[in-house]
Each structure stands twice: as C-alpha cells, then as structure tokens.
Amino acid sequence: MSGQDYVEVQGLTVDFDGFKANSEVDVTFLQGRIHFLIGPNGAGKTTLVDALTGLVQGTGYARYGNKDLLSLKSHQISRAGVGRTFQTATVFEELTVLQNLDIAGGVHRRAWGMVRARKGIPAYVQEAMETVGLADLRDRPAGILAHGQKQWLEIGMLLVQDAKVMFLDETVAGMSHEEREETGELLRRIAPDRTIVVIEHDMEFVRKYADVVTVLHAGKVLAEGTVAEIQANPQVQEVYLGRSTEGATHE
Numbered sequence: 081m082s083g084q085d086y087v088e089v090q091g092l093t094v095d096f097d098g099f100k101a102n103s104e105v106d107v108t109f110l111q112g113r114i115h116f117l118i119g120p121n122g123a124g125k126t127t128l129v130d131a132l133t134g135l136v137q138g139t140g141y142a143r144y145g146n147k148d149l150l151s152l153k154s155h156q157i158s159r160a161g162v163g164r165t166f167q168t169a170t171v172f173e174e175l176t177v178l179q180n181l182d183i184a185g186g187v188h189r190r191a192w193g194m195v196r197a198r199k200g201i202p203a204y205v206q207e208a209m210e211t212v213g214l215a216d217l218r219d220r221p222a223g224i225l226a227h228g229q230k231q232w233l234e235i236g237m238l239l240v241q242d243a244k245v246m247f248l249d250e251t252v253a254g255m256s257h258e259e260r261e262e263t264g265e266l267l268r269r270i271a272p273d274r275t276i277v278v279i280e281h282d283m284e285f286v287r288k289y290a291d292v293v294t295v296l297h298a299g300k301v302l303a304e305g306t307v308a309e310i311q312a313n314p315q316v317q318e319v320y321l322g323r324s325t326e327g328a329t330h331e
C-alpha cells in the first residue's frame with residue numbers, strides 16, 4: 081500500500097423527484113492530483129459535490145477510506161476529513177482572519193471564551209495562514225478582504241480542519257488574473273498531501289492547473305482525461321455547442 085488517499089464514486093445517482101441531476105456517475109479522485117470537474121451549466125457538478133458532502137441524498141457508493149460517504153451525515157463527512165467550499169464564500173465577515181481560522185479549527189475546543197483567552201496562535205493555524213498567504217492580514221475583519229482573499233481564507237479553514245479531501249466550487253470565479261495564478265499555486269502547494277477536486281468553468285485555469293479533468297453533461301460523465309485529451313474529444317466539443325472547450329465559459 082502506498083498510503084495514497086482516494087475517493088471512489090460508483091454509480092452515484094441523485095434523483096430530484098424524477099429528475100436525475102446525477103446519473104450513474106463513476107469517478108475516482110486521487111490524492112496528489114488536482115482534479116477538475118467541468119461541464120455546461122446544469123451538468124450536475126455542484127450536485128455531485130453536494131451528494132459527496134451530505135447536502136443532498138445520493139444512491140450508489142462513494143468510498144473514502146473504510147467509509148461510504150453516501151451513508152454519512154454532513155457533519156460525519158466533515159469529521160472524516162472531507163471538506164468543501166461554496167460558490168459564495170461562507171466566512172464570518174465580522175470576525176478577523178485569525179478568528180475565522182481559530183473557529184474553524186476549534187470544532188473540538190469548547191467555547192469562544194477559550195478561543196479568546198488563549199495566548200498565542202496554534203502552530204497549525206499559523207501554518208494555514210501562511211500557506212494561504214493571509215498571515216499579514218490576520219487581524220483584518222474577513223468582511224473587508226478582497227474576493228480572492230475570502231476564498232483563500234475558506235481554503236485556510238479547510239486546512240485547519242485538516243481536510244484531506246477538498247471540494248472547491250468555482251473558487252477562481254470573479255478573481256483577477258493575479259489572484260487566479262496565486263490560487264493555482266496554492267492548490268499545487270497543498271495537493272501532494274490531499275485529494276483536491278475543483279469545479280471550474282475557466283478553461284485557461286483548468287488548462288494550467290489540471291492533472292485530470294472529468295467532464296459532466298446532463299448528470300453523466302461524458303469524458304475523463306488530461307486537458308489535451310478532453311479538448312480533443314469530439315463529444316466534449318459537441319457539448320460545448322460545437323466550439324472548442326477553449327471557449328467554454330460560464331454563461
């Protein structure tokens with residue numbers, strides 16, 4: 081055993097009153113690879129992540145370690161080391177960067193009082209702050225951070241929770257070119273020890289940072305491979321309205 085982590089999804093189906101937002105999805109996400117999920121609007125990307133993080137009920141199987149994520153509640157999934165971000169950042173705006181991280185890491189600590197009273201910054205919080213590049217902003221309220229910085233703070237919150245599997249939903253949407261580059265480098269820094277899955281529409285970002293791409297269409301896996309393989313795939317080109325995936329945008 082190499083000890084490499086993975087999430088293996090088999091036959092995942094999510095049925096919303098007869099409408100299958102995911103249908104028999106098979107996909108494996110491996111530690112150390114930045115795995116992108118792409119596909120047109122409504123393809124079922126967010127639903128897939130929702131099902132794997134306990135927000136909607138799916139059928140099938142999603143093995144992580146010795147657990148089936150589909151049989152767990154969201155708090156159990158998070159405790160098992162599987163975390164996610166949302167399209168809209170969910171940081172506590174009125175609290176500082178440090179407090180947000182402290183709270184995220186403090187699921188096992190008891191109270192606010194303890195957090196406030198404690199002197200010094202725990203090493204894992206400091207490390208997360210440095211990894212996501214927010215150490216200099218630690219006393220700023222999260223609400224005044226730039227859009228990109230809020231997304232990095234969310235990733236930092238997953239780091240302090242020691243999430244080994246991270247699902248990131250359109251993390252670079254709305255970011256400047258520089259912020260995207262920094263985000264890509266951040267993903268590369270954290271990927272070796274983690275299983276990273278990114279939902280993304282921006283093909284330039286995908287092309288630059290993807291190790292593996294899975295294309296979803298109408299709830300199903302249409303194709304999987306490297307960026308070059310995906311872009312050369314006629315079915316994928318067809319789904320993007322006959323355009324090359326170069327032109328795939330969030331419309």
Ligand SMILES: Nc1ncnc2c1ncn2[C@@H]1O[C@H](COP(=O)(O)OP(=O)(O)OP(=O)(O)O)[C@@H](O)[C@H]1O
Binds near residue numbers: 119120123124125126
């Ligand atoms: N709770 C729900 N009830 C019914 N239908 C839903 C529900 N959530 C999502 N859907 C539908 O499931 C389909 C897949 O949605 P989903 O958000 O997973 O797509 P997506 O690929 O993430 O799209 P986007 O790129 O626009 O975010 C859509 O047709 C959506 O309207």
